[in-house]
Amino acid sequence: MAEHDAERGYLLDNRQSEAGIRFGALSELFDPVTFRHVDRLGVTTGMRCWEVGAGSLSVPLGLAERVGPTGKVVATDIDVSWTEGVTDGVVEVLRHDVAADPPPPGGFDLVHARLVLVHVTHRAEALRRMVQALRPGGRLLLEDADPGLQPLLCPDESGPEQRLANRLRSGFRALMAARGADLTYGRTLPRLLRESGLEDVQADAYFPITSPACCVLEAATVRQIRGLLVSEGLATDDEIDGHLANVATGRLDLATAPMVSAWGRRP
Incomplete structure (x- = not known):
């Protein structure tokens, strides 16, 4: 979830204080989807798996459970600061x-990457x-994500709180695009x-419309990019404070x- 082109700079750096909160929310939202596909593909005892741009432990450890001691899981990332606490021999981190x-x-x-290539400049x-x-x-x-397919943070834009949320999400997308992210990448995977x-080759897509984890993810993301939103003139400090307060109520359907998940087999 965090591999990227070092020259461009990743908008959501693993080392920033909010990164662990973000990874936890992403795991809660998307691990069930990922492992549904992993199990459908028949990942089992003795297999070798490469987790690309891992960013956190949940997927590598879940793969390790499936392949057992006779298998192997290699987890890679440009920033491996998240690897503290990995049990020696369970997952090889590079x-x-x-x-x-x-x-x-x-x-x-199995080679797997989640929410990685959208951020990689040389993704091909x-x-x-x-x-x-x-x-x-x-x-x-x-x-991988496809923000262009559904660009709104609040699909039900029913009031000023939702309109503010969607404007800040638009600013976030602008920051991503400026750093080389392809906001229509997910749909191209098949x-x-x-x-x-x-x-x-097959594919499907998933996005939650309302989840407590969406609120956690949004608050952590906005706190992480707050300085850039302000410095780039995309939002004021007061607007960000108001949005974070709105998110904290739990009443926004975020x-x-x-x-988009896509999978295929090498002949």
Whole structure:
């Protein structure tokens, strides 16, 4: 969830104080979706898995449970500051840039990246390297956001609180785009997997419209980018304070950008 092009600078840095809160909320929202796909793909004992741009422990540890002691899980990220507490031998953690470094050696039965490539400037090269890392018959599972499909934080824009929320979300999207994020990337995944030579390509999409985790995620995200929103003239401190207070009431029906999950098999 956090691999990126170091030259561009990731808008939501792993080291910032809100990052752990964000990763926890993302895990609560999307881990059930991810593992539904992982289990559908038949990830099981003895398999080798590469988790790209891991950002937190929940997915690598869930994969490790499935592959057991005879399997292997490699988790990579440009920033591995989140790895404290990983049990030795359960998950191998490597500092790695998916768009610049060779894939970890050995070949993999599953390569997975969630909310990663949308932030990677050289995403086509990153995808090529991920496909290259698959064993024959191995599966690639890519899950990425498509803010352009549903750009609103509050789809039900019923009052001033919702309008403010949507304006701040628009500012967040502008900051992402300025740093090289592709806000329409998710919808392209099925085609890109086919063009990469994968077979049996399928996809679906998921986004919650109302969830307590959406409120946690929104508050942490806004606090993390607050300085940039103000310095870029996208919001005032008073507007941000008002929005955070509105989010804290729990009465806003907050959504996330749709997450498109696409998977395919290497022949």
